[in-house]
Amino acid sequence: MTSVAAAAHVAPAHHAERSFVRRYIFSTDHKIIGIQFLFTSLFFLLVGGLLAMQMRWQLGFPGKPMPGGGILPDTMAPGGVILPEYYIQLVTMHGTFMVFFAIMPLLVGVYANFLIPLKIGTHDMAFPRINMWSYWTFLAAGVVMLASLFVPDGAARAGWTMYVPLSARHDLSGASLGQELWSVSIILVGLSSILGSLNYITTVINNRAPGMTWFRLPLSVWALFITAILGLLALPVLSGAAIMLLFDQILGTHFFDPAAGGQALLWQHLFWFFGHPEVYILILPAMGMVSDIIANGSRKPIFGYHSMVFAIIAIAFLGWIVWGHHMFMSGMNPTLGSSFMVSTLVIAVPSAVKTFNWLGTMWRGNLRFTVPMLNAVAFVAMFVIGGLSGIYMAATPVDMFIHDTYFIVAHIHYVLFGGSLFALFAAITFWFPKMFGRMMSERWGKVHFWLTFVFYNLTFFPMHILGMAGHMRRIYDPTQYDFLKPYQPLNEFISVSAFLLFAAQAIFVVNFCWSLFKGQKAPQNPWQDNGLEWSLPSPAPHGNWATTPTVYRGPYEYSSPLVAEDYLPQYRKLPTDREPAAAPVAGH
């Protein structure tokens, strides 16, 4: 790589020497904050997984002592046998940790922070200190949530959706402090996301490098930008609802208590008004990053870039008018159900557009199956299943049967694990060299990928069959029901697959940790990618560029006839390129 632009940009920006604490702990550097989010949320991902394993033990082998369960106190699992009240805490906390403390911060906290400034060509976020606060608020929320597992009468136990009155009335749930800590933690998570979103939106609008027009933004940045708008508008609703819930719990208000004139369905409307945009917060960044990785791995421009951008915007817009599809059976007016059904079905259209465009990108490509590419292709394959299974529950008459069954559990895991988590495995390996200056092991990455792919499908696909049998969610012991007894061998099979799926993640953990210190040193642009971040050394230095880079083209000029190589970076100036007009707003 000998381009003029790149040569000018390799020198790290000059910044005053900072102490260790300022550099790595209370850092305002967007990359360090991204890495802090990465370590913290990977830890919470592990916590969420451990909770899931205990649930799977109970479902596969109800009433049998759990191996290693002896260390749990008698209020959870006397003699290692999981109690019903502990089981519903597991259900609740697994969902809570995975949604709020693992997938959402992994996608947004890590990659909005790390990628936005690097990909738009700026030195840092618009508000670096607010950014730092966003992380520390998130960490505080996580610590509070984690602490709630250890309070005397146990953690929250009304499901991650916290339906009232069960969540609001301690006499009905049997938990008190745990429920209140959940509310406090969610208020903090909301605050953290709002701070982060403000930052991402402002940065994308104001701090793009000269030549980085809106339609030269990589799809990852588009997705993260639209996600930030969703976050800014949705999280205040959640925080507001959580404050009302906390007031009901500790101050004796009755927002949600029908016995005192409150409304039980009000919580569901508020929760899902946040909750459905949240579902897209959990998938749009994954779609964006997968788009970048698939174009790179296919050595081809993304197929239908503008359609992809408009599909992101359409999904985000429609995401606001579908929340009622979680409430078809709630007693809400059935006429509303009709309109929510139609808006929900229509969301399949932009999702299909995205899928076909990914396929179009791979069509006649020159596919390199690196670990990021394998995981990104798996994302497409699994997202298709999760997207299609959503159509069943969107159709209200079918939802009457499968609502609150394992069909829903299968669906959500095909989207959040098969979709978001595979995208994250792709993203983590893809940007690892730019974060840490080393490569992750390709061989062990492939072993991890194949084991995860196989055991993931063996775990979650059979749940569709359980759902078709009418197997309810969140039940502690399915063998209580005669009609579910014949399905116990299937439950056992799912549990064993889940244990193997979990065990396979050890390979990822070891590969990640080992590569941090011993991985092969990363070159500047190991994937021969077009993004601006690859004009920097690996790892990217503090302050990113010494001088603001210049952008000459869109992000997907792979296999362009203009150059001999099969990639043409956004920062590479060809003799025919003209200098763009000045940046929309000067960088700092």
Next chain:
Amino acid sequence: MRWWLPLEGSTFAGEVDGLFLAILIITGIAFVVVELGLVWFVIRYRARPDRKAYYTHGNTRAEVIWTAIPAVTMVALGLVSNHYWVQIKGRHSVPPDAYPIAIHAKQFEWQVTYPGPDGKLGTADDFTIRNQLHVPAGRPVEVHLSSEDVIHSFFVPVFRVKQDAVPGMDIRAWFVATVPGTYELGCAELCGLGHYRMRAQVFVHTPADYDAWLTQAAQEASQ
């Protein structure tokens, strides 16, 4: 163990299962097309050192086609689904001669109140039985759902009927059971630590058997 939906025990079951099958066919076609295409591309376009990828930014006609086909399919599916939805849950869908039964849900049981020999709820001959739902086959039954404490959900898989019972709300659901036999009613909404055992038996009687059972049960209740 079945690999398909449970026994069809109500008049809704055929409609719900038919729609399920229609969606299975639509999504099945989409699934096969996309996944086979994906696998084909993965094999066909593997990297070869002597080749460069085909340089294209897209094709407007392709975009129009793969936007329009899902859009038309989804809107059509929405219209068909809505037709059944209005029949099943619509405000005016309950047949006027439906037989009323009140179900009061509380942690963790179902209190089923029958209208007694006069066939009307709210009169002196009503009587209540815990965790047993008896219904006549072939006759529309309207359940009046209420809840004592938290949200529960009335779910009879063989009827394909589900409806939440919400404290502070009076919610109606109806169905026509078709196959005499003994089935199960479960709670489908997490309602506390006993959620998993909030279970009742459902007895579908022939009309003659139902009358006999009702007379006897009413007599026992009045003693």
